[in-house]
Amino acid sequence: MESLLWLIPAFPLAGVAINGLFGRKLGDRVVSVIGPGAVGAAFAMAAASFIALRGLPPAERLLQQTLYSWLPAGEFSASIGFQLDPLSMTMVLVVTGVGFLIHLYSVGYMHGDGGYARYFAYLNLFTFAMLLLVMADNFLLLFVGWEGVGLCSYLLIGYWFEDQAKADAGKKAFIVNRIGDFGFLLGIFLIFWTFGSVAFSDVLPEAATRLTLGGDLAFWICLFLFIGAVGKSAQIPLFVWLPDAMAGPTPVSALIHAATMVTAGVYMVARAHALYEMAPQVLALVAGIGAATALFAATIGIVQNDIKKVLAYSTISQLGYMFLGVGVAAFSAGIFHLVTHAFFKAVLFLGAGSVIHALHGEQDMRTMGGLKPKLPITYWTMLAATLAIAGVPPLAGFVSKDEILWRTWDGGHSVLWVIGFITAGLTAAYMFRLFFLTFHGSFRGTKEQWGHAHESPWTMTVPLVILGALSVVGGWIGLPAALGQPLGGIANRFEGWLAPVFEAGEHAVHEPHAIPPIEYGLMTASVAIATLGILVAYWAYLRSPDLPGRVVARSRGVYTLLYGKYFVDELYDFLIVRPFYALSRFAWRVIDDGLIDGLGVGGTGALVKRGSRIVSRWETGYVQGYAVAFFGGVFAILAYYYLFR
Amino acid sequence: MTGVDVAFWILAAISVGASLVVITNRNPVACVLFLVVAFFALAGLFVTLHSHFLAAIQVIIYAGAIMVLFLFVILLLNLGQQQWFDVSNNPLRVTAVVFGAGFLALLVGGGISGVTPTVRGPAAGISPDLLGSTGAIGAALYTAYFMPFITIALLLLLAMVGAVAIARRER
Amino acid sequence: MVGPAHYITLSAVLFTIGVIGVLTRKNAIIVFMAIEIMLNAANLALVTFAMTIGDVAGLIMVLLVIAVAAAEAAVGLAIIVAMFRHRETVNIEAFNVLRG
Numbered sequence: 001m002e003s004l005l006w007l008i009p010a011f012p013l014a015g016v017a018i019n020g021l022f023g024r025k026l027g028d029r030v031v032s033v034i035g036p037g038a039v040g041a042a043f044a045m046a047a048a049s050f051i052a053l054r055g056l057p058p059a060e061r062l063l064q065q066t067l068y069s070w071l072p073a074g075e076f077s078a079s080i081g082f083q084l085d086p087l088s089m090t091m092v093l094v095v096t097g098v099g100f101l102i103h104l105y106s107v108g109y110m111h112g113d114g115g116y117a118r119y120f121a122y123l124n125l126f127t128f129a130m131l132l133l134v135m136a137d138n139f140l141l142l143f144v145g146w147e148g149v150g151l152c153s154y155l156l157i158g159y160w161f162e163d164q165a166k167a168d169a170g171k172k173a174f175i176v177n178r179i180g181d182f183g184f185l186l187g188i189f190l191i192f193w194t195f196g197s198v199a200f201s202d203v204l205p206e207a208a209t210r211l212t213l214g215g216d217l218a219f220w221i222c223l224f225l226f227i228g229a230v231g232k233s234a235q236i237p238l239f240v241w242l243p244d245a246m247a248g249p250t251p252v253s254a255l256i257h258a259a260t261m262v263t264a265g266v267y268m269v270a271r272a273h274a275l276y277e278m279a280p281q282v283l284a285l286v287a288g289i290g291a292a293t294a295l296f297a298a299t300i301g302i303v304q305n306d307i308k309k310v311l312a313y314s315t316i317s318q319l320g321y322m323f324l325g326v327g328v329a330a331f332s333a334g335i336f337h338l339v340t341h342a343f344f345k346a347v348l349f350l351g352a353g354s355v356i357h358a359l360h361g362e363q364d365m366r367t368m369g370g371l372k373p374k375l376p377i378t379y380w381t382m383l384a385a386t387l388a389i390a391g392v393p394p395l396a397g398f399v400s401k402d403e404i405l406w407r408t409w410d411g412g413h414s415v416l417w418v419i420g421f422i423t424a425g426l427t428a429a430y431m432f433r434l435f436f437l438t439f440h441g442s443f444r445g446t447k448e449q450w451g452h453a454h455e456s457p458w459t460m461t462v463p464l465v466i467l468g469a470l471s472v473v474g475g476w477i478g479l480p481a482a483l484g485q486p487l488g489g490i491a492n493r494f495e496g497w498l499a500p501v502f503e504a505g506e507h508a509v510h511e512p513h514a515i516p517p518i519e520y521g522l523m524t525a526s527v528a529i530a531t532l533g534i535l536v537a538y539w540a541y542l543r544s545p546d547l548p549g550r551v552v553a554r555s556r557g558v559y560t561l562l563y564g565k566y567f568v569d570e571l572y573d574f575l576i577v578r579p580f581y582a583l584s585r586f587a588w589r590v591i592d593d594g595l596i597d598g599l600g601v602g603g604t605g606a607l608v609k610r611g612s613r614i615v616s617r618w619e620t621g622y623v624q625g626y627a628v629a630f631f632g633g634v635f636a637i638l639a640y641y642y643l644f645r
Numbered sequence: 646m647t648g649v650d651v652a653f654w655i656l657a658a659i660s661v662g663a664s665l666v667v668i669t670n671r672n673p674v675a676c677v678l679f680l681v682v683a684f685f686a687l688a689g690l691f692v693t694l695h696s697h698f699l700a701a702i703q704v705i706i707y708a709g710a711i712m713v714l715f716l717f718v719i720l721l722l723n724l725g726q727q728q729w730f731d732v733s734n735n736p737l738r739v740t741a742v743v744f745g746a747g748f749l750a751l752l753v754g755g756g757i758s759g760v761t762p763t764v765r766g767p768a769a770g771i772s773p774d775l776l777g778s779t780g781a782i783g784a785a786l787y788t789a790y791f792m793p794f795i796t797i798a799l800l801l802l803l804a805m806v807g808a809v810a811i812a813r814r815e816r
Numbered sequence: 817m818v819g820p821a822h823y824i825t826l827s828a829v830l831f832t833i834g835v836i837g838v839l840t841r842k843n844a845i846i847v848f849m850a851i852e853i854m855l856n857a858a859n860l861a862l863v864t865f866a867m868t869i870g871d872v873a874g875l876i877m878v879l880l881v882i883a884v885a886a887a888e889a890a891v892g893l894a895i896i897v898a899m900f901r902h903r904e905t906v907n908i909e910a911f912n913v914l915r916g
Contacts, residue, residue: 624908650818653818664853667849668840673846684856687859699878715849718845738839741835745839748835762865804890804891808890
């Protein structure tokens with residue numbers, strides 16, 4: 001099994017090669033089989049690896065394969081190697097499983113598009129890079145995958161590149177990501193400088209010995225790594241690219257900007273947990289930024305009218321929850337929310353795609369409404385997902401989000417808990433606002449749109465159903481002890497699965513222990529506020545639809561601020577983008593054209609030309625002139641000799 | 646003031662004067678003829694130095710053969726009047742004259758005339774007449790300086806062949 | 817009393833005249849003649865010294881110089897003839913083909 005690990009990323013890579021090079025010739029039907037098929041094969045391999053991993057005793061759950069030594073350079077060496085421990089196994093299953101379903105969905109959604117083969121090639125390439133990222137056994141290979149997914153994000157956001165705005169969105173994503181990547185790279189350099197290696201097996205066990213708790217080195221390493229995560233996972237202040245990324249095809253938004261790529265930052269923090277545990281200030285920063293981002297994004301999402309933009313801000317908000325989780329050292333809780341989020345967010349995006357597909361490209365919720373009878377399957381699956389994200393028990397979202405909130409409170413971070421609590425209410429509110437505006441009430445679009453609206457083909461609905469079911473039951477593998485024990489000793493299997501990775505040598509989580517009553521109290525509170533949010537949405541958008549209008553009229557200022565996304569983009573444009581343009585223009589006109597080309601290249605040429613023109617005047621070809629010079633020399637020597645001896 | 650001294654001064658004046666004419670005259674034929682005069686004067690100077698043989702050689706070869714060759718070439722090429730020697734026109738020429746004058750000043754002022762050789766050659770004690778005679782030169786030429794003699798012969802052959810080859814009319 | 821010094825000075829004067837002639841005249845043949853003047857000046861110096869120190873080698877040298885001058889004149893004039901055939905003139909200013 002270990003020697004076959006490389007097959008997991010190899011299948012999508014083969015898909016890229018075939019679809020990318022020969023896709024146009026092979027035709028759409030073949031491409032439709034190869035694209036999802038490659039990821040499906042990878043999922044099969046992953047499942048087999050999972051079974052193999054489960055067969056090992058918990059302390060030894062590690063499958064490793066080193067392909068070859070990639071960069072031996074003096075004291076530094078990095079290899080292309082894969083490792084599967086419970087953490088990366090979880091990520092691989094999510095990436096390949098959800099990925100496969102989204103590939104299948106794409107067959108229906110992208111049907112008839114001109115660049116069909118190119119789309120699947122890019123999507124497979126993304127899957128390959130993401131698998132590299134989660135299966136890497138050293139920081140450098142992880143970074144390769146990190147960059148690779150960034151590249152594919154750019155390619156896929158700007159997929160319809162003929163539209164300048166969409167191409168610009170892709171550029172924006174890549175550039176903002178790059179800023180984070182710079183920080184990440186600095187972190188890797190520091191790691192190498194401290195540990196002499198970048199392999200996980202060398203760095204992570206040594207973290208406690210080489211780094212002092214709360215010391216400068218640990219601080220800077222973790223901070224730099226976190227900057228990378230901030231860029232990739234769209235937290236404050238590098239979140240601005242994600243809403244623009246909605247310019248890409250909806251399945252892309254589902255896969256990359258909901259389920260997998262944006263979660264790479266969370267994975268990376270969890271993977272480097274040994275380092276982060278030595279830098280509590282950075283962990284506090286992580287939790288703080290996570291909570292702040294969660295609230296911040298929720299306040300923006302509640303006033304947006306584009307269905308995909310709402311989901312984008314929702315993703316940013318939920319990513320904030322994940323960072324809050326890992327920030328309070330609840331690593332398995334953060335990863336758990338990552339998994340459940342992948343399920344329900346994928347449903348939400350794919351469902352939105354289904355709606356957009358039915359309305360032939362309409363994305364503004366103000367012209368939707370009452371679509372329930374037209375899109376039944378979409379309706380029920382989206383309802384499940386919306387309930388999940390709102391945190392209604394016993395669906396998946398409730399279990400994972402609540403676990404994070406409980407661990408936050410338990411860790412003593414009451415302020416952060418309050419922020420998370422409020423955000424949970426907002427989440428329920430804006431998600432159900434989306435749901436009600438889209439599927440209930442009366443249809444506000446045109447007559448032809450209503451006539452054309454129809455349910456999506458099986459390639460699109462089957463993934464919706466599967467993921468919808470997972471959104472419902474997916475949380476049950478991670479039931480906290482608070483719920484599991486009373487229900488007959490059901491253990492938190494998810495936490496137990498990840499325990500060997502996160503708690504080196506601690507006691508098994510399976511032992512029953514006393515549950516403090518406050519845990520139940522907090523649980524009830526979060527359910528309450530979720531219900532409150534749903535009721536508010538119901539009242540505002542179904543019972544008295546003019547209520548939102550009146551609220552907006554009352555608070556024009558606040559509304560403008562929220563609707564304008566707090567004008568962060570404009571701020572960045574003013575502070576950063578414009579000065580950079582000016583600097584670049586200066587560098588171009590003055591330095592490159594003027595100095596280097598004009599003075600340097602042109603100047604050197606002109607100098608040589610002028611010099612040689614002067615010198616060539618001595619070449620008269622006139623022999624007597626030469627003779628005079630001769631004689632002058634003789635005379636000079638003689639003079640020197642006679643006069644000065 | 647002996648007769649030899651008088652002869653020296655007269656011959657010196659003639660040679661310098663003739664040389665000056667050579668380098669300033671417009672007409673090439675006139676230049677050749679004046680050069681012949683200068684060579685004759687030099688031959689005379691050789692006589693005053695008691696090297697009779699060389700004086701004869703000078704007249705026969707230099708004035709007799711080489712100058713005639715020059716004359717032949719001038720007449721062959723049918724050269725008309727050439728450009729007047731004009732110093733002020735060309736800065737190069739001014740430079741040349743200045744250098745020349747300076748050179749001469751250096752040589753004379755530097756004491757070339759005060760050179761008194763201390764080395765005494767093998768025939769130091771012999772009378773100059775004997776030294777410059779044909780016999781003495783011949784004796785040295787065919788014994789001690791035989792190699793240069795043969796080499797010169799070869800050189801003359803080469804020169805002959807070379808001259809013919811260069812000046813041949815191309816077909 | 818006329819001694820070696822006078823002859824040497826005369827030699828120097830003749831030599832300078834020859835040099836100025838080489839550097840100044842435009843007619844190639846006359847330049848050649850000036851060269852002959854220079855050679856003769858050298859000959860004069862050689863003879864003077866040979867007689868002064870009593871070594872016959874000087875006289876031999878003069879003989880050789882005259883022979884070489886003859887050879888050189890022959891070849892040089894042949895070249896001038898060839899030059900003339902090329903350019904219809906012996907003005908050395910016309911032969912500046914190597915100008916750059």
